[in-house]
Amino acid sequence: MPKTIKKVGVLTSGGDSPGMNAAIRSVVRTCAYHNIECIGIYRGYQGMIEGDFKEMGPRSVNNIVNKGGTILKSARSVDFRTPEGRKKAHENLVKSGVDALVVIGGDGSFTGALLFNTEFGFPVMGIPGTIDNDIFGTSFTLGYDTALNTVVDCIDKIRDTASSHNRLFFVEVMGRDAGHIALNAGIGAGAEEILIPEEDLGLERLLDSLQKSKASGKSSSIVVIAEGDKIGKNVFELKDYVEANLPEYDVRVSVLGHMQRGGSPSCFDRVLASRLGVKAVESLIEGKSNYMVGLQHDKVTLTPLEQAIKGKSEIDRELLRVSDIMST
Amino acid sequence: MPKTIKKVGVLTSGGDSPGMNAAIRSVVRTCAYHNIECIGIYRGYQGMIEGDFKEMGPRSVNNIVNKGGTILKSARSVDFRTPEGRKKAHENLVKSGVDALVVIGGDGSFTGALLFNTEFGFPVMGIPGTIDNDIFGTSFTLGYDTALNTVVDCIDKIRDTASSHNRLFFVEVMGRDAGHIALNAGIGAGAEEILIPEEDLGLERLLDSLQKSKASGKSSSIVVIAEGDKIGKNVFELKDYVEANLPEYDVRVSVLGHMQRGGSPSCFDRVLASRLGVKAVESLIEGKSNYMVGLQHDKVTLTPLEQAIKGKSEIDRELLRVSDIMST
Amino acid sequence: MPKTIKKVGVLTSGGDSPGMNAAIRSVVRTCAYHNIECIGIYRGYQGMIEGDFKEMGPRSVNNIVNKGGTILKSARSVDFRTPEGRKKAHENLVKSGVDALVVIGGDGSFTGALLFNTEFGFPVMGIPGTIDNDIFGTSFTLGYDTALNTVVDCIDKIRDTASSHNRLFFVEVMGRDAGHIALNAGIGAGAEEILIPEEDLGLERLLDSLQKSKASGKSSSIVVIAEGDKIGKNVFELKDYVEANLPEYDVRVSVLGHMQRGGSPSCFDRVLASRLGVKAVESLIEGKSNYMVGLQHDKVTLTPLEQAIKGKSEIDRELLRVSDIMST
Amino acid sequence: MPKTIKKVGVLTSGGDSPGMNAAIRSVVRTCAYHNIECIGIYRGYQGMIEGDFKEMGPRSVNNIVNKGGTILKSARSVDFRTPEGRKKAHENLVKSGVDALVVIGGDGSFTGALLFNTEFGFPVMGIPGTIDNDIFGTSFTLGYDTALNTVVDCIDKIRDTASSHNRLFFVEVMGRDAGHIALNAGIGAGAEEILIPEEDLGLERLLDSLQKSKASGKSSSIVVIAEGDKIGKNVFELKDYVEANLPEYDVRVSVLGHMQRGGSPSCFDRVLASRLGVKAVESLIEGKSNYMVGLQHDKVTLTPLEQAIKGKSEIDRELLRVSDIMST
Structure with a gap:
C-alpha cells in the first residue's frame, strides 16, 4: 500500500x-x-x-x-x-x-x-x-501550441509587407535540435521553404527552390529557419550566401528570439x-x-x-x- | 479501376x-x-x-x-x-x-x-x-481551435476588470447543440461555472456554486454559458434570476456572437x-x-x-x- | 512656499x-x-x-x-x-x-x-x-485607445463572417452618455451605420441607410450601437424592429460588455x-x-x-x- | 478659379x-x-x-x-x-x-x-x-501607432520569460534615422534602456545603467535599440561588448525586422x-x-x-x- x-x-x-x-x-x-x-x-x-x-x-x-x-x-x-x-x-x-x-x-x-x-x-x-x-x-x-501561434502571427505581419514588395524574408525561429516549430509554423504561415535540424536540404536545393518559386509567379518568399538547421550557417550568413548567388534578391532577416517563450x-x-x-x-x-x-x-x-x-x-x-x- | x-x-x-x-x-x-x-x-x-x-x-x-x-x-x-x-x-x-x-x-x-x-x-x-x-x-x-482562442481572449479581458471589482460575469458563447466551446473555453479561461447543452446543471446548483465560490474567497466569478444550455433560460433571463436570488450580486452580460466564427x-x-x-x-x-x-x-x-x-x-x-x- | x-x-x-x-x-x-x-x-x-x-x-x-x-x-x-x-x-x-x-x-x-x-x-x-x-x-x-482596438478587433472578426454571408450585424459597445467609442471604433471597423447618444438618427433613417447600403452592392452590413444611443431601444428591440420592417434581413447581435474595460x-x-x-x-x-x-x-x-x-x-x-x- | x-x-x-x-x-x-x-x-x-x-x-x-x-x-x-x-x-x-x-x-x-x-x-x-x-x-x-503596438506586444512576451530568468534582452527595432519607435515603444514596454539615433548615450553609460538596474533589484533587463542607434555597433556586436564587460550577463537578441511594417x-x-x-x-x-x-x-x-x-x-x-x- x-x-x-x-x-x-x-x-x-x-x-x-x-x-x-x-x-x-x-x-x-x-x-x-x-x-x-x-x-x-x-x-x-x-x-x-x-x-x-x-x-x-x-x-x-x-x-x-x-x-x-x-x-x-x-x-x-x-x-x-x-x-x-x-x-x-x-x-x-x-x-x-x-x-x-x-x-x-x-x-x-x-x-x-x-x-x-x-x-x-x-x-x-x-x-x-x-x-x-x-x-x-x-x-x-x-x-508549443502558443509558440506556433506567436510565430505565425509574426510571419503574417511580414507577409503583409512581403506581398507589397518583391522580397525574400528569412525568419529564424527556435528549435536547436527539433524542427517542430519551424515545420508547423512554416506550414501555418505559408512559408515557401523550411529549414530544420532533422533534414539537410542543402544549399543548392534552397537556391533551386527560390528560383522555382519566383518562376511560378510568386512576388516574394518567406523562408523559416530553425536555429539548429543542418545547413550549418546562421541566418545572416545564409542571407549573404543567397544574395551572392541570387543577386536579384533582397533578403530581410527577422530573429524572433525569446518572444516565442512568452505570451498568454x-x-x-x-x-x-x-x-x-x-x-x-x-x-x-x-x-x-x-x-x-x-x-x-x-x-x-x-x-x-x-x-x-x-x-x-x-x-x-x-x-x-x-x-x-x-x-x- | x-x-x-x-x-x-x-x-x-x-x-x-x-x-x-x-x-x-x-x-x-x-x-x-x-x-x-x-x-x-x-x-x-x-x-x-x-x-x-x-x-x-x-x-x-x-x-x-x-x-x-x-x-x-x-x-x-x-x-x-x-x-x-x-x-x-x-x-x-x-x-x-x-x-x-x-x-x-x-x-x-x-x-x-x-x-x-x-x-x-x-x-x-x-x-x-x-x-x-x-x-x-x-x-x-x-x-474550433481558433474559436476557443477568441473566446478565452475575450474572457481574459473581462477577467482583468472582474478582478478589480466584486462582480459576476455571464458570457454567452456559441454551441446550440454542443458544449465543446463552452466547456473547453470555460476551462481555459478559468470560469467558475460552465453551462452546456449536454448537462442540466439545474438552477439550484448554479446558485449553490456561486455562493460557494464567494465563500472560498473569490472576489468575482465568470460563468460561461452555451447558447443552447439545458437550463432553458436565455442569458438575460438567467441574469434576472440570479440577481433576484442572490441580491448581493451585480451581473454583467456579454454575448460574443459571430466574432467566434471569424478571425485569422x-x-x-x-x-x-x-x-x-x-x-x-x-x-x-x-x-x-x-x-x-x-x-x-x-x-x-x-x-x-x-x-x-x-x-x-x-x-x-x-x-x-x-x-x-x-x-x- | x-x-x-x-x-x-x-x-x-x-x-x-x-x-x-x-x-x-x-x-x-x-x-x-x-x-x-x-x-x-x-x-x-x-x-x-x-x-x-x-x-x-x-x-x-x-x-x-x-x-x-x-x-x-x-x-x-x-x-x-x-x-x-x-x-x-x-x-x-x-x-x-x-x-x-x-x-x-x-x-x-x-x-x-x-x-x-x-x-x-x-x-x-x-x-x-x-x-x-x-x-x-x-x-x-x-x-480609451485600448478599448477602441478591442472593439475593432471584435468587429474585424465579425466582418470575416459577414462578408461570407448576407447578413446584418448589430454590435453594442460601451458609452452610456458619450459616443466616442462607437463613433471612432465604428469608423475604424468600417461600420455602415453608427448610433450614438449625442445624435438622434431616427429609426427611419436607419432603415433608409440599410436599404441604400444593400442597393449599393454591399452584401452585409455592420451597425455599431452605443449603449446609450438616443433611439431609446436596446439592441435586441432594435433587431426586432429592423427584422419586422426589413424582412429580407437576418440580424445577429453581439453585446461586447466588459471586455472593453480590460486587456493589455x-x-x-x-x-x-x-x-x-x-x-x-x-x-x-x-x-x-x-x-x-x-x-x-x-x-x-x-x-x-x-x-x-x-x-x-x-x-x-x-x-x-x-x-x-x-x-x- | x-x-x-x-x-x-x-x-x-x-x-x-x-x-x-x-x-x-x-x-x-x-x-x-x-x-x-x-x-x-x-x-x-x-x-x-x-x-x-x-x-x-x-x-x-x-x-x-x-x-x-x-x-x-x-x-x-x-x-x-x-x-x-x-x-x-x-x-x-x-x-x-x-x-x-x-x-x-x-x-x-x-x-x-x-x-x-x-x-x-x-x-x-x-x-x-x-x-x-x-x-x-x-x-x-x-x-506608426500600429508599429508601436506590434513592438510592445513582442517585448511583453519577452518580458514574461525575462521575469522568469535572470537575463538581459536586446531588442532591435526599426528607425534608421529616427528614434520615435524605439523611444515610445521602449517606454511602453518598460525597457530599462533605450538607444536611439538622436542621442549618443555612450557605451560606458549603458554598462553603468545595466549595473545600476541590477543593483536596484531588477532580475532582468530589456534594452530597446533602434537600427540606427548612435553607438555605431549592430545589436550582435553590442551583445559581445556587454558580455565581455559584464560577464555575469547572458544577453539574448531579437531582431524584429519587417513584422513592424505589417499587421492589421x-x-x-x-x-x-x-x-x-x-x-x-x-x-x-x-x-x-x-x-x-x-x-x-x-x-x-x-x-x-x-x-x-x-x-x-x-x-x-x-x-x-x-x-x-x-x-x-
Missing part, C-alpha cells in the same frame, strides 16, 4: 514556456480538491536547495491561468548536479513535510527528478513544459495544463512515481520518466510532404 | 469558420501539384446550381492561408433540397468538366454531398469546417486545413468517394460520410471533472 | 480601464525618483476609509505596465459620500504620513477628490482613467499613463493642487478639477461626416 | 505601412461621395510609368480597412528619377483622364510628387504613410487614414495642390510639401526624461 501523500511540492525548471502557470494552478487546486497541502518551490531545483518555499492554496493561483512565464520562476542549478546539493534539497523537503514532487520542465529537469527519486526514493511526477515539443511520450508539450497561453495549452496537473497529482495520490504525464491520442497518459528522457519525439515526415505541396 | 480525376470542384457551405480559406488553398494547390485542374464554386450548393464557378490555380490562393471567412463565400441553398436543383447543379459540373467534389462544411453540407453522390454517382469528399466541433469522425473541426485561424487550424485538403484530393485521385477526412489520434483518417453524419461527437466528460477541480 | 511633500498616496476609483496600472507604476516610480515615499490605497475611497494601505517602492510595480485592470483594485464607496467617511479617510492618511493624493479615475472620482480638498485642504491631483473618453481637459483618457493597454495608453503620472507627482511637489493632468495638443497639461468635472468632452462632429463618406 | 477635378489617381510608394489600405479606401470613397472618378495606380511611380492602372469604385475597397500592406502594392522606381520616366508617367495620366494625384508615402515619395508638379503643373497631395513617424507637419504618420492597423491608424483621405481629396477639389495632409493638435491640417520634406520631425525630449524616471 502506498504511503499517503500529505504535501506536494511543485516547481518549474529549465526554459520557461506558456502554460506553466496554468499547470502550477492545476497542481495547486487539485491538491486543495483532495485536501492535500501544496507548496511552491521557487527557481526550480536551486530553490529546493535554498529552501525557497511558499505555501500555496487555491487563492494563491487566482488569475494566473492566462499569464505567460512562471510565477515560481525558473533557473538552472549547478548545485543540484552535486550529491551535496541534492542532499540539501532533500533535507529541505523533509523538513517542510513535503512528500511528493511535481516537476514542470523538459528533458534535463526530468533527469534531475529521476536521479532524485533514485537517491532518496522520493515520489516524483513530470509535466512536459517546453515550447520545442521535443519530448517523447506526449503529442504536445506545454507552450492558447486555450489548447491552458486546457492541456489543467488536465496534466490533475493527472500528475492524482497519480501521486495513487502511489505512482517516476512518470511523465502527457497527451497521446487525445488522452492523458503516463510514460515512465526514463522513456520520456531517452525517447525522441520525431517530426511527422508526412508534414514535409504537405509543406512541399503547399508551396506549389 | 477508378476513373481518372481531371478536374476537382471545391465549395464551402453552411456557417463559415476560420481555416476554410486554408483548406481551399490546400485543395487548389494539391490539385496543381498532381496536375489536376481545380475550380472554385461560389456560395456553396447555390453557386453550383447557378454555375458560379471560377478556375483556380496555385496563385489564386496566394495570401489567404491566414484569412478568416471564406473567399468562396457560403450560403444555405433551398434549391439544392429539390431534385430539380440538384439536377441543374450536376449538369453545371458536367458541362464544366468537373468530375469530383470537395465539400467544406458541417453535417448539413455532408448530407447534401451524400445525396448528390447517391443520385449521380458523383465522387465527393467532405472536410469538416465548423467552429462547433460537433462532427463525428474527427477530434477537431476546422475553426490559429496555426493548428491552418496546419489541419493543409493536411485535410491534401488527403481529400489524394483520396479522390485514388478513386475513393463518400468519405470525410478528419484528424483522429493525431493522424489524418477517412470516415464514411454516412457515419460522420449519423454519429455524435461527444464531449469528454472527464473535462467536466477537470473543470470542477479547477474552480476549487 | 508650498509645504514639502513627503509621502504620496495613489488610488484608482470608479470603473477600471487599461492603463491604470501603468499610471500607478508611473506615480510610484516618479515618487522614488524624487525620493518621496509612496503608498498604494486599495479599493479606492473605500480603502482610504478602511486604511487599506501598502507601502510601494519601485520594485512593487515591476511587470505591471502591460497588465489590464488595476492592482490597487477599485470600488465605489457609499461611505465616502458621508462627512464621517471622509473624516475617517483623512485621519487614516494623516496617521500614515500621507500628505498628497493622486486619484486615477473619472468624473465621480474627481468630484470626491475636490470635496476632500475643500474640506481638509489636502493636496489632490487627478489622472483621467476611463475608457469612455468623456472627460473635459484631455484629448485622450487612459484606456496599447502602447499609446502606456506612454500616456507614464507621462501623466510624472506630471501629477511633479505638480504636487511644486505645490499645485486640484488639477487634472491631461493631454492636449500632444502636450501634458493641467486643467482645474472643477473645470474637468463641469466641462463636457464633445465628440468631433467632423467625424460624423467622415463616417458618412466612408460608408459610401 | 481652379480647374474642376474629374478623376483622381492614388498610389502608395516607398516602404509600406499599416493604414495605407484604409487611406486608399478613404480616397476612393471620398471621390465616389463627390461623384469624382478614381483610379488606383499599382506599384507606385513605377506603375504610373507603366500605365498599371485600375478603375476603383466604392466596392473595390470593401473589407480592406483592416488589412495591413497595400492592395496597390509599392515599389521604388529608378525610372521616375529620369525626366523620360516622369514624362511617360504624365502621358499615361493624361491619357487616362486623371487630373490630380494622391501620393501615400514618405519623404522620398513626396519629393517625387513635388517634382512632378513642378514639371507638369499637375495637382498633387501627399498623405504621410510610414511607420517611422519621421515626417514634419504631422504628429502621427500612418502605421490599430483603430487610431484607421481613423487617421480615413480623415486624411477625405481631406486630401477635398483639398484637391478645392483647387489646392502641393500639400501634405497631417494631424496636428488633434486637427487635420495642410503643410506645404516643401516644408514637409525639408522639416525634421523631432523626438519629444521630455520623453527621454520620462523614460529615465520610469526605469527607476
Whole structure:
C-alpha cells in the first residue's frame, strides 16, 4: 500500500514556456480538491536547495491561468548536479513535510527528478513544459501550441509587407535540435521553404527552390529557419550566401528570439495544463512515481520518466510532404 | 479501376469558420501539384446550381492561408433540397468538366454531398469546417481551435476588470447543440461555472456554486454559458434570476456572437486545413468517394460520410471533472 | 512656499480601464525618483476609509505596465459620500504620513477628490482613467485607445463572417452618455451605420441607410450601437424592429460588455499613463493642487478639477461626416 | 478659379505601412461621395510609368480597412528619377483622364510628387504613410501607432520569460534615422534602456545603467535599440561588448525586422487614414495642390510639401526624461 501523500511540492525548471502557470494552478487546486497541502518551490531545483518555499492554496493561483512565464520562476542549478546539493534539497523537503514532487520542465529537469527519486526514493511526477515539443511520450508539450501561434502571427505581419514588395524574408525561429516549430509554423504561415535540424536540404536545393518559386509567379518568399538547421550557417550568413548567388534578391532577416517563450497561453495549452496537473497529482495520490504525464491520442497518459528522457519525439515526415505541396 | 480525376470542384457551405480559406488553398494547390485542374464554386450548393464557378490555380490562393471567412463565400441553398436543383447543379459540373467534389462544411453540407453522390454517382469528399466541433469522425473541426482562442481572449479581458471589482460575469458563447466551446473555453479561461447543452446543471446548483465560490474567497466569478444550455433560460433571463436570488450580486452580460466564427485561424487550424485538403484530393485521385477526412489520434483518417453524419461527437466528460477541480 | 511633500498616496476609483496600472507604476516610480515615499490605497475611497494601505517602492510595480485592470483594485464607496467617511479617510492618511493624493479615475472620482480638498485642504491631483473618453481637459483618457482596438478587433472578426454571408450585424459597445467609442471604433471597423447618444438618427433613417447600403452592392452590413444611443431601444428591440420592417434581413447581435474595460493597454495608453503620472507627482511637489493632468495638443497639461468635472468632452462632429463618406 | 477635378489617381510608394489600405479606401470613397472618378495606380511611380492602372469604385475597397500592406502594392522606381520616366508617367495620366494625384508615402515619395508638379503643373497631395513617424507637419504618420503596438506586444512576451530568468534582452527595432519607435515603444514596454539615433548615450553609460538596474533589484533587463542607434555597433556586436564587460550577463537578441511594417492597423491608424483621405481629396477639389495632409493638435491640417520634406520631425525630449524616471 502506498504511503499517503500529505504535501506536494511543485516547481518549474529549465526554459520557461506558456502554460506553466496554468499547470502550477492545476497542481495547486487539485491538491486543495483532495485536501492535500501544496507548496511552491521557487527557481526550480536551486530553490529546493535554498529552501525557497511558499505555501500555496487555491487563492494563491487566482488569475494566473492566462499569464505567460512562471510565477515560481525558473533557473538552472549547478548545485543540484552535486550529491551535496541534492542532499540539501532533500533535507529541505523533509523538513517542510513535503512528500511528493511535481516537476514542470523538459528533458534535463526530468533527469534531475529521476536521479532524485533514485537517491532518496522520493515520489516524483513530470509535466512536459517546453515550447520545442521535443519530448517523447506526449503529442504536445506545454507552450508549443502558443509558440506556433506567436510565430505565425509574426510571419503574417511580414507577409503583409512581403506581398507589397518583391522580397525574400528569412525568419529564424527556435528549435536547436527539433524542427517542430519551424515545420508547423512554416506550414501555418505559408512559408515557401523550411529549414530544420532533422533534414539537410542543402544549399543548392534552397537556391533551386527560390528560383522555382519566383518562376511560378510568386512576388516574394518567406523562408523559416530553425536555429539548429543542418545547413550549418546562421541566418545572416545564409542571407549573404543567397544574395551572392541570387543577386536579384533582397533578403530581410527577422530573429524572433525569446518572444516565442512568452505570451498568454492558447486555450489548447491552458486546457492541456489543467488536465496534466490533475493527472500528475492524482497519480501521486495513487502511489505512482517516476512518470511523465502527457497527451497521446487525445488522452492523458503516463510514460515512465526514463522513456520520456531517452525517447525522441520525431517530426511527422508526412508534414514535409504537405509543406512541399503547399508551396506549389 | 477508378476513373481518372481531371478536374476537382471545391465549395464551402453552411456557417463559415476560420481555416476554410486554408483548406481551399490546400485543395487548389494539391490539385496543381498532381496536375489536376481545380475550380472554385461560389456560395456553396447555390453557386453550383447557378454555375458560379471560377478556375483556380496555385496563385489564386496566394495570401489567404491566414484569412478568416471564406473567399468562396457560403450560403444555405433551398434549391439544392429539390431534385430539380440538384439536377441543374450536376449538369453545371458536367458541362464544366468537373468530375469530383470537395465539400467544406458541417453535417448539413455532408448530407447534401451524400445525396448528390447517391443520385449521380458523383465522387465527393467532405472536410469538416465548423467552429462547433460537433462532427463525428474527427477530434477537431476546422475553426474550433481558433474559436476557443477568441473566446478565452475575450474572457481574459473581462477577467482583468472582474478582478478589480466584486462582480459576476455571464458570457454567452456559441454551441446550440454542443458544449465543446463552452466547456473547453470555460476551462481555459478559468470560469467558475460552465453551462452546456449536454448537462442540466439545474438552477439550484448554479446558485449553490456561486455562493460557494464567494465563500472560498473569490472576489468575482465568470460563468460561461452555451447558447443552447439545458437550463432553458436565455442569458438575460438567467441574469434576472440570479440577481433576484442572490441580491448581493451585480451581473454583467456579454454575448460574443459571430466574432467566434471569424478571425485569422490559429496555426493548428491552418496546419489541419493543409493536411485535410491534401488527403481529400489524394483520396479522390485514388478513386475513393463518400468519405470525410478528419484528424483522429493525431493522424489524418477517412470516415464514411454516412457515419460522420449519423454519429455524435461527444464531449469528454472527464473535462467536466477537470473543470470542477479547477474552480476549487 | 508650498509645504514639502513627503509621502504620496495613489488610488484608482470608479470603473477600471487599461492603463491604470501603468499610471500607478508611473506615480510610484516618479515618487522614488524624487525620493518621496509612496503608498498604494486599495479599493479606492473605500480603502482610504478602511486604511487599506501598502507601502510601494519601485520594485512593487515591476511587470505591471502591460497588465489590464488595476492592482490597487477599485470600488465605489457609499461611505465616502458621508462627512464621517471622509473624516475617517483623512485621519487614516494623516496617521500614515500621507500628505498628497493622486486619484486615477473619472468624473465621480474627481468630484470626491475636490470635496476632500475643500474640506481638509489636502493636496489632490487627478489622472483621467476611463475608457469612455468623456472627460473635459484631455484629448485622450487612459484606456480609451485600448478599448477602441478591442472593439475593432471584435468587429474585424465579425466582418470575416459577414462578408461570407448576407447578413446584418448589430454590435453594442460601451458609452452610456458619450459616443466616442462607437463613433471612432465604428469608423475604424468600417461600420455602415453608427448610433450614438449625442445624435438622434431616427429609426427611419436607419432603415433608409440599410436599404441604400444593400442597393449599393454591399452584401452585409455592420451597425455599431452605443449603449446609450438616443433611439431609446436596446439592441435586441432594435433587431426586432429592423427584422419586422426589413424582412429580407437576418440580424445577429453581439453585446461586447466588459471586455472593453480590460486587456493589455496599447502602447499609446502606456506612454500616456507614464507621462501623466510624472506630471501629477511633479505638480504636487511644486505645490499645485486640484488639477487634472491631461493631454492636449500632444502636450501634458493641467486643467482645474472643477473645470474637468463641469466641462463636457464633445465628440468631433467632423467625424460624423467622415463616417458618412466612408460608408459610401 | 481652379480647374474642376474629374478623376483622381492614388498610389502608395516607398516602404509600406499599416493604414495605407484604409487611406486608399478613404480616397476612393471620398471621390465616389463627390461623384469624382478614381483610379488606383499599382506599384507606385513605377506603375504610373507603366500605365498599371485600375478603375476603383466604392466596392473595390470593401473589407480592406483592416488589412495591413497595400492592395496597390509599392515599389521604388529608378525610372521616375529620369525626366523620360516622369514624362511617360504624365502621358499615361493624361491619357487616362486623371487630373490630380494622391501620393501615400514618405519623404522620398513626396519629393517625387513635388517634382512632378513642378514639371507638369499637375495637382498633387501627399498623405504621410510610414511607420517611422519621421515626417514634419504631422504628429502621427500612418502605421506608426500600429508599429508601436506590434513592438510592445513582442517585448511583453519577452518580458514574461525575462521575469522568469535572470537575463538581459536586446531588442532591435526599426528607425534608421529616427528614434520615435524605439523611444515610445521602449517606454511602453518598460525597457530599462533605450538607444536611439538622436542621442549618443555612450557605451560606458549603458554598462553603468545595466549595473545600476541590477543593483536596484531588477532580475532582468530589456534594452530597446533602434537600427540606427548612435553607438555605431549592430545589436550582435553590442551583445559581445556587454558580455565581455559584464560577464555575469547572458544577453539574448531579437531582431524584429519587417513584422513592424505589417499587421492589421490599430483603430487610431484607421481613423487617421480615413480623415486624411477625405481631406486630401477635398483639398484637391478645392483647387489646392502641393500639400501634405497631417494631424496636428488633434486637427487635420495642410503643410506645404516643401516644408514637409525639408522639416525634421523631432523626438519629444521630455520623453527621454520620462523614460529615465520610469526605469527607476
